[in-house]
Amino acid sequence: MNIFDEIQHRLASKTRIRALFKDVHIEDIERIISRLEGILEEKKDAVAADEAKRQAKQENIDEVRRLLAERGLSLDDLDPAEEAAPKKRRNVQKFTFQYETNSGDTVTWHGSTTGRLPKDFQTYLDRTGKKRLDCVIED
Numbered sequence: 001m002n003i004f005d006e007i008q009h010r011l012a013s014k015t016r017i018r019a020l021f022k023d024v025h026i027e028d029i030e031r032i033i034s035r036l037e038g039i040l041e042e043k044k045d046a047v048a049a050d051e052a053k054r055q056a057k058q059e060n061i062d063e064v065r066r067l068l069a070e071r072g073l074s075l076d077d078l079d080p081a082e083e084a085a086p087k088k089r090r091n092v093q094k095f096t097f098q099y100e101t102n103s104g105d106t107v108t109w110h111g112s113t114t115g116r117l118p119k120d121f122q123t124y125l126d127r128t129g130k131k132r133l134d135c136v137i138e139d
Helices: 003-011 014-020 026-070 080-084 119-128
Strands: 094-100 106-112
Touching (some): 003 014
16 A cells, blocks of 8 residues: 555544544644645646636637538548548568578578568678678579
C-alpha cells in the first residue's frame, strides 16, 4: 500500500480520524482543516476551469459543424487532396548477396539493403568491415 492509499484509508473513517488526532491540539486540527479547505477550493476551481474549457471547445465544434451544414459541406470536402493521392508504397530493391561463413562455405542470400540480416552474413560483414552493397553479385 503506498502512502496515498494509506492516508486515504486513515481519513475514510471518522473513527480512524478520531484515533489519529486524539493527542493533537485543537489549534493544530483547525490549521490542518483550513489547509485542506484551501486545497479543496483549488481543486474545485481547477475542475471548473477544465469544464469551462471543454464546454468552450464543444461550442466551437458545434459552431463549425453548423457552418459546414449551412453551406452544404462535410469534413471530407475540406481536404480533397488526401483522398485523391494514393498511398505511396515503398519500393525496396532486392539484391543477391554472396558471403563466406566462418567455416569457409560460400553462401548466397537474396534480400534488401535494409532490415535484418542472417546471423552468418552479419558476422561476415563485422569480420571483414565490408558494407552490404560490397557483397552484391550480378544475376
